[in-house]
Amino acid sequence: MTDEIPFSSGIGEEERRVHSFEIVVSQTCSHFRNVALATPRLWSSIYVDATRRIDHIAQDVARSGVCWLDIRIDVGVQDLQMNDQNLEAMMDLLTPHSRRWRSLSIACGCERVDYPVVGRLCNSSAPGLQQLSITVDDVDRPNATMVSANVNYPHIFKDGTPRLAFVRLRGMALSFYRPHLNFVTTLHLDHTRKSLLVPYSTFLDIVTCSPFLENLSLHGDIIAPSSWPAGNRPIQIPNLRSLRIFGEAEHIYSGILLGIQASTLESLTLKDMKNPDLDTLWNMADSSWYARLSRLTLVDFELSLPIYERVFLTFQNITTIYALQSTVSESPLIRLLLEGRLGGPNGPYIPWPRLKTMAFSYDAYGSDEALIERVVETRREQGCPLSKLRLGVDYEEMEEDPPQAIDVGDDIEIEFFWQAELWPENRTFFDHDDGLFI
Template identity: 25%
Template sequence: MNEASLSCIRAKIEALSTFLVPVFRLPQEVLVQIFKAGGRMPHDGPVTEHAVPRPFPLVVASVSRQWREIAVNTPELWTNVTIKHPRPYGWVPLCLQRSCGQPIDITIDCRSTSLLTAPVVDNMMTLLMPHVHRWRRFALMTSDPAIVYTIGRRLADASAPQLRHLQLSLSGSSGNQEVLLHDILQGGAEALSSIRFDSLATPWGSAPLINLTTIDLRWLWLRTRLQYDQFRDMLAASPRIRALILRGTYIYLHSGRTYPPLSIPTLRYLELSGDNVCRMSSLLATPALEELTLANLDETEFREFVDSLPDGRDGGRYPALRALSLLNASMCTPTRRFMLALPTISHLTVINSATAKFLELFRKEHAEDGLLSWPRLRQLTLVDDVDYFLLYGVVQERAALHLPLSRLVLNAPFIHDDYLVSTLEEYVEVNIIKDVDLDH
């Protein structure tokens, strides 16, 4: 009897000891903010060990009675409706119920499973369409054109007064798939400010694709690719555009033909890729541009782009540019002229783009009149194979010449030794990233 009593006492002590865990002593309002932040984070892999990833709100609601009560009574936690699998079967109606009329963000990602077929997605849209009036964001990613057409039929005459961002992305074999939607959101989407279309076209420059601030066009093939006049009219319909992304193939420019320049005075971010980067960069007049990204360039295209840049000492093409990103660019060795053409750079990001060539140019022996390249450079992000000793030399020399870097971002595969990090941290703040989403 004593042993049994002692066992019960120990079990009670163990149960009560859980309340000593710091996380269970956090105030409810703090937990609410943590849960909201977790609900907005992307979860690409399983949250638990189950074969089917469980949505974040369901995970936190299963931890304890207190957490479940907080989760169930926090409508904002259920507004991120991410669908990557038909299961759990009650997930969509549960979100629609517990979000309690709040604006909702919908993501349907069919790329990782064959179970999200067009009929299955159509059934889900039957549940979602009665709530279209409170959609804030809608994103579809698929490799099946039938699913895009299914969504297109649902959205053709719909009215989405709160919709701010629309993404319709069709991915697949190069040039083999593309979709034309003749009508979309004809009932009205007056709040729409951002779009992303992959391998998809719809009437450009007409409602609801007007007064946009972000336009993201990727991989427009034979039937969906814009002509110059279409592109010009689309830009004219959005006079306050701030971000323009043109990736892959997007606009057809006839070889040997001269086109009038297109002025975009409000543009702050520009991404160009493909085989006509040089022509597009010369065609667009962007005096207020602050961030420029060049992606998927071969060495010839990069050389032509550099040769087309005017001297930056008189303002150049990008007088306000502060951030340059290079993604998958096969570059010739950057020259001093390249640096002089873009003298205002303070943030440089290099992803799979010949990092060593840039670092060599930053070395002291390449300085002219005692001035290092890009004297305003403060943040350097390198997601590539990096020579540690070359990098350390650059960081040390810039600090000695009173042009120090303030932040260095490196990818985890490069830094595998804490000692290497500590030696760099003598001169600069070092941040390590584990992966990079090259699709965004």
């Protein structure tokens, strides 16, 4: 093994490597090169795809010393022609170091019996693993009995993962490659295969496996409408604080919100929802279920005026609303807030009297500024003042022509932003695979 650091050829893996921090630093001068080679943490993030050379992966592993490793393996659809022997050799290099894996992300176009990637993890020991993200698009010769297998007997990392707090199972990984979930606090279930549905009983076991679960993200329909048990008690997730739902069929939104009861729920994100998708919820929900719900985020859709009025009455204690599909001048919410009081079944009421923070897309060249000033003044007059406005702008446009300050008084903070919010909001690491809700 050599300490020679490769220079870029301008394509593929070399193109990525020349822009990585450790390579840029080591190519600056001989002093920085020596420092880089003597700093194991610089080499502890290891990326594997079809363009990487085995000797370069071996160098990264060796230079990382005894540091925790962050591993990303991408053998997606575009890499199905990856040399099988190279793939085997790469996995042979990495799996002996599984005891010092801190995070692992795998994107696999097709998990094959003869040359498995995820399957190699079955008997690996990963006592330090904290974050795991697995995407499997297809499985060669799948074992159907694994879909509804007992979640207490994991498919992978059978020796247990006592520090595993963050898990994403996408595609067929949800059915065939589950780890221990006993201590998970953040769980992503991304169902992307319509032909393979998880039995309700398995879904129930998965989401209740960890008593520490605080953040749950659900994409896809996962469970067929006919499998939702009628009249059963809601699933109890006692510590759930944040929930994201991105469904395809209309039953999923009401089904989840009525099927999961979490008195501690503080944050709800809904993506691509249509106005009728919550009709069942309005008729059956008890607003006391959502007494602690204070943050509502709407992604890639906007509610109509009548649906917003239903939302006001069902989710009564909202303090933060993100509605980025609309600019301020386009949003029905702004129109309702400007009305002041609305007529409800129990008489006139102020919508969301505890509302403090609003976020919208911002049109600096339209009527947004004037409407912002009017909404701010209306809420002050009602005794329900806002404290913060977050306005989404295009980064390049903001660099060329920064938006002007909006005169709404010193008691309100105006913040312009261009990046998606962290989810969950206390996440301390970069989640490369969280693109479905953006």
